[in-house]
Amino acid sequence: MATKSEPCAHCGVRHRTLTAEQCEDRSMSEKTLSDRVVYRAKKYGWVGAHAGRGIVGERADGTPIFVTPMSAGWPDWTFAKPGHHLVFMELKREEGEVEPAQEAWLSVLNACGAYAIVIRPSNLRVGHVNDIFSRGAPL
Numbered sequence: 779m780a781t782k783s784e785p786c787a788h789c790g791v792r793h794r795t796l797t798a799e800q801c802e803d804r805s806m807s808e809k810t811l812s813d814r815v816v817y818r819a820k821k822y823g824w825v826g827a828h829a830g831r832g833i834v835g836e837r838a839d840g841t842p843i844f845v846t847p848m849s850a851g852w853p854d855w856t857f858a859k860p861g862h863h864l865v866f867m868e869l870k871r872e873e874g875e876v877e878p879a880q881e882a883w884l885s886v887l888n889a890c891g892a893y894a895i896v897i898r899p900s901n902l903r904v905g906h907v908n909d910i911f912s913r914g915a916p917l
Contacts, residue, residue, distance in 0.1 A: 851879025862914035
């Protein structure tokens with residue numbers, strides 16, 4: 779942690795309680811987190827499917843109308859690798875909140891024998907994501 783006289787190595791601000799790593803975790807977007815998770819999955823031979831949004835049209839003011847093809851709360855990513863359980867990941871910003879529908883889906887998927895978790899930037903930084911994809915969840 780930077781002292782009061784030392785600015786954060788990540789953003790240049792003098793934080794009172796955050797380390798530079800925690801500051802960086804808080805500023806990471808879900809898109810960046812997603813890109814980094816997918817990179818690690820591919821590195822270890824996993825294939826992934828994203829439950830993304832599609833544009834189905836435009837409103838009168840020209841803004842897009844989005845639709846999500848999955849049930850509300852379905853995890854962002856599903857990863858598979860032969861010989862391993864399916865891995866479902868709900869990606870959240872460091873301080874993002876998990877919605878009740880997301881918690882419900884993660885719970886059901888885990889009860890069915892899958893590995894369903896919430897991943898945040900700090901999980902990436904400490905190596906938890908690498909551990910998941912390098913070891914997997916064997917059948």
